[in-house]
Amino acid sequence: MKHQPLSPGHRLFLTIAGSFYILLGLVALFNSYTIGRPDQVYWFCYISLLIIGAGLLVKNGDIVASQVNILAIRIKIWCIDFFYHLATGTPLW
Numbered sequence: 001m002k003h004q005p006l007s008p009g010h011r012l013f014l015t016i017a018g019s020f021y022i023l024l025g026l027v028a029l030f031n032s033y034t035i036g037r038p039d040q041v042y043w044f045c046y047i048s049l050l051i052i053g054a055g056l057l058v059k060n061g062d063i064v065a066s067q068v069n070i071l072a073i074r075i076k077i078w079c080i081d082f083f084y085h086l087a088t089g090t091p092l093w
Contacts (some may be wrong), residue, residue, distance in 0.1 A: 006059070018056030025049030045071065 006014070025046055032040035040046070048067045055063030084092040 011015075014056050014059055016051045021049050021053030021056060023053075025053060044074065 025048075026047065027045045029041055032038055032046070036056050048071055052067045055061070055067065081092045
């Protein structure tokens with residue numbers, strides 16, 4: 001399937017959004033180190049911010065879609081555990 005070329009406005013938006021996601025990911029990683037918790041670097045949501053930002057900068061929707069889908073699965077599992085912990089006072093896992 002052939003894609004239509006992006007307008008300059010869309011290109012600018014994707015560049016700004018991609019840069020924002022990469023900056024946000026770098027700030028999250030830096031924050032992990034400054035609070036003395038370097039193990040948080042391995043949280044997949046931090047890495048996904050960088051990957052999504054890179055996908056937006058290179059204008060590759062498959063990269064962005066794959067990361068969003070991976071995060072959506074993990075967030076559903078986290079929500080189940082969170083509400084179970086909220087209701088019972090003990091973690092599910």
